[in-house]
Amino acid sequence: MKKLLLILCTLLLAFSASADRVKVKLFSNNSIDYIAISFDLGTYNIYADDTILVEPEIGVGRSIELTPSGKKVHVSIDGHSYGNHNTIYFSANDTACILCLNPRNIKHRTYEGNLSIKVDKNGKLLLINDVEFETYIAGVVQSEIYGDKPDIFRVQAIISRTWARKNMNKHKAEGYNFCDQVHCQAYLNRCVRPDIMLGTMLSSGMTIVDEAGTLIETPFHSNSGGQTANSEDVWRSAVPYLRSVSDTFSFHMRQSEWVKVIDKDKWLNYFASKHKLDIHSDSIRNELLTFSQSERKVRLCGVPLTRIRSDFQLKSTFFSVIYDSVSNRLTLSGHGFGHGVGLSQEGAIRMIGLGISYDSIIHHYFTGAHIHLDDLAYSHSYVENYIQQISQIIEEDKLATSQTKSKKDDWLGRLFRLRDREEREEVYDPKSEELDSDWKYDW
Numbered sequence: 001m002k003k004l005l006l007i008l009c010t011l012l013l014a015f016s017a018s019a020d021r022v023k024v025k026l027f028s029n030n031s032i033d034y035i036a037i038s039f040d041l042g043t044y045n046i047y048a049d050d051t052i053l054v055e056p057e058i059g060v061g062r063s064i065e066l067t068p069s070g071k072k073v074h075v076s077i078d079g080h081s082y083g084n085h086n087t088i089y090f091s092a093n094d095t096a097c098i099l100c101l102n103p104r105n106i107k108h109r110t111y112e113g114n115l116s117i118k119v120d121k122n123g124k125l126l127l128i129n130d131v132e133f134e135t136y137i138a139g140v141v142q143s144e145i146y147g148d149k150p151d152i153f154r155v156q157a158i159i160s161r162t163w164a165r166k167n168m169n170k171h172k173a174e175g176y177n178f179c180d181q182v183h184c185q186a187y188l189n190r191c192v193r194p195d196i197m198l199g200t201m202l203s204s205g206m207t208i209v210d211e212a213g214t215l216i217e218t219p220f221h222s223n224s225g226g227q228t229a230n231s232e233d234v235w236r237s238a239v240p241y242l243r244s245v246s247d248t249f250s251f252h253m254r255q256s257e258w259v260k261v262i263d264k265d266k267w268l269n270y271f272a273s274k275h276k277l278d279i280h281s282d283s284i285r286n287e288l289l290t291f292s293q294s295e296r297k298v299r300l301c302g303v304p305l306t307r308i309r310s311d312f313q314l315k316s317t318f319f320s321v322i323y324d325s326v327s328n329r330l331t332l333s334g335h336g337f338g339h340g341v342g343l344s345q346e347g348a349i350r351m352i353g354l355g356i357s358y359d360s361i362i363h364h365y366f367t368g369a370h371i372h373l374d375d376l377a378y379s380h381s382y383v384e385n386y387i388q389q390i391s392q393i394i395e396e397d398k399l400a401t402s403q404t405k406s407k408k409d410d411w412l413g414r415l416f417r418l419r420d421r422e423e424r425e426e427v428y429d430p431k432s433e434e435l436d437s438d439w440k441y442d443w
Helices: 002-013 133-144 150-166 194-202 264-275 282-290 305-312 345-353 358-365 381-399 411-423
Strands: 021-026 035-041 043-048 064-069 072-077 080-085 087-092 098-103 109-112 114-119 125-132 206-209 257-263 319-324 329-335 370-373
Touching: 021 133, 043 080, 064 114, 064 125, 072 087, 072 114, 109 125, 125 133, 133 150, 133 194, 150 194, 150 206, 150 345, 150 358, 194 381, 257 264, 264 282, 264 305, 264 329, 282 319, 345 358
Parallel strands: none
Antiparallel strands: 021 125, 035 064, 035 098, 043 087, 064 072, 072 080, 087 114, 098 109, 114 125, 206 370, 257 329, 319 329
């Protein structure tokens, strides 16, 4: 059975020919002074400073609590103290292993792969997930975009994979590759949806390159508001593939429009005190109170719109000003959400809904760029096998309207059972009664 699971998990997780792994700092925006760890699937060996802490391997039903103790990590297993150690390392015994992480006062998360824990310079717990690269990408896609069509997730996977490949050493000095927040890419849970995993698999081996074949930067944002921005208008550096393009596909989506009401005196005093503008000048005062953008602009009275957006916490720089002399307030009528450079996620979602192909979407938002396919990575039969089988599970879910959501979400377990029956040369009938043995594995 172990052999079966190893083969299956190779099918699930080894999307590329290379055995890439990445290290991701978890809960980057939180200070963790306590975490409980349990096991959702598989078994782990637990090491303390390179030495096995407890034998035998442990899994479902066991509970571990970790807290900082000075510069070391205190470990408690099933209510019993196992002392203080420099580093605690959870080593998965195969790729079909899932940890459940429960920090105090923070929503729990689940992750695949290995996990190391030590105390950081601030006396808090530092958690680093050591995980297969493509498993990480699937988790990023789930965290970064919404939708219900696999091609939406294929587009996001391609740009997220490209960014990760290009920025692999972003946190090298700190001992990991990426953080789990938007400073890098959001990675807030393992992928739990079969349609997202399918979209990621469909993009296997795909990245985006420029004319010279070099990986490009692939920024994305929620909604462009109808027009994307030039890279130099936001980050000062002009990049040939990050050009402003018309984007009507972003209209009539969740984040297409926004408004913010601001007191007139607060608005004018901001420009006077922070940017030294003469707000008593009729021309300046009139521009500040009647500013409009039918197309994206870069500055308002010489002040970068990116600065105004940051200081007033606006959703975008794409806004116009409407002044009401009766209330002595002004309304910022805005379009879109985010910096506006690169791909508009909601624009992509709309385009997929209109039947536009994933590659056309990427070419629309990244001017002159090309999709590069690593043929070696995509040639493996297990990729096609997985796509076929996960597609079957998704279709079964659509038909099984009487199933509870939790039952439908058990796609990984159903894939295990499907592969198990295939190995025994049986035909898997999803309508047949499930046996207790279908849910039990000899780890």
